[in-house]
Amino acid sequence: MTERGAGLRARLVDVGVELVTTEGVQALSLREIARRAGVSHGAPRRYFPTHLELLSAIARRGFEDLAARGAATLGDGTGSPRRQVATLGRVYLDFALTHRGMHELMFRHDLLESDTLGLRDASLPVFGLLVDLVGRARPDVDARLVAGALLANLYGIAQLWTWGSLQLTTGADDVTPLLDAALDAHLGREDR
Amino acid sequence: MTERGAGLRARLVDVGVELVTTEGVQALSLREIARRAGVSHGAPRRYFPTHLELLSAIARRGFEDLAARGAATLGDGTGSPRRQVATLGRVYLDFALTHRGMHELMFRHDLLESDTLGLRDASLPVFGLLVDLVGRARPDVDARLVAGALLANLYGIAQLWTWGSLQLTTGADDVTPLLDAALDAHLGREDR
DNA sequence: CAAGGGAGTAGACACTGTCTACCGCAAGGG
């Protein structure tokens, strides 16, 4: 069996996840990851032909983690669809603000814009879940459009909040009002 | 006069703006900018002690350019505040999707998160204009909160659209429906 | 037992940002 061989592949991603959460995204150099994994700097090349592919694999872990958190928090799906969207948005914002480095990595331009890395596909499950919930919460509208706009809103809130732009403009010290404003705006105010 | 001396400072930023719009953000290495400006790689250091400060100056140009486009398109301020917000949003989205590299640079984490570079302050004018217009369009709500949420929404749409995530989820090939959805959501549907 | 290939090493290469020693040259003071 190639257990030892394929073990390095997963270990590199593990080290990367660990590294990005503790040190930030700028610490994710290929050589540093290899160093922490205890191999030479050329070793990752066998599993990840380029640095971006390794970064993409690490970011994919982030999307999987986020999807798992969403599924875990949503549980068996009790509560109105509207409330489920709210909790999903809360989970996402918490994730983004807690795991800043990972969130930054997940939405890096050079990773997401590439057609070969396939990171966009990794983000589809959690996006699809949101579209589904929005469709059940508001059957009267184009669910994909509203979900897309809401998703963009949540993402923008997460980003602008992390570097303090929204604190400056809104004067708030808590994201919750912004989250509620976005939910109310896209889903309507009723049945809070 | 130190015309020739201070000329390099502006020329470096000029070259950077030119470079980021034509070649993309990854082409903005310190040495490449110096090369295209016709000076040695150590020359920029006299005006920009670090690479990030030069990048920040280039990004500041982007915010100034965006603010100028907004002011020019808005003109003398005819039309309802609601329509003015709509045109401002359109101007922003057009700018972001046309000048992708510059837009990416303007919202880079390592630039915006820094407290010493002061890039957040450079973005305040255009933000403030939006807050002001929203306040006049909807005097009944907390303008700063709604404007912040709307701003986050526009930014998110710009970002997600550039790498095709929203095309995947919404199936659209034009941003306009998303822009309208965001405007309707945050400002209400009436008086289109 | 011999051949082959997967897995990882080690060194080179070009490139990057930062630092430091140096140089030319214009302006100002004795």
Added chain:
DNA sequence: CCCTTGCGGTAGACAGTGTCTACTCCCTTG
């Protein structure tokens, strides 16, 4: 008039990066 000072820029060094390639083990297979 000469001499010094300092500004604007040069050039080289240094550590670090991603990629490429030659090489070495060692396990598997024939």
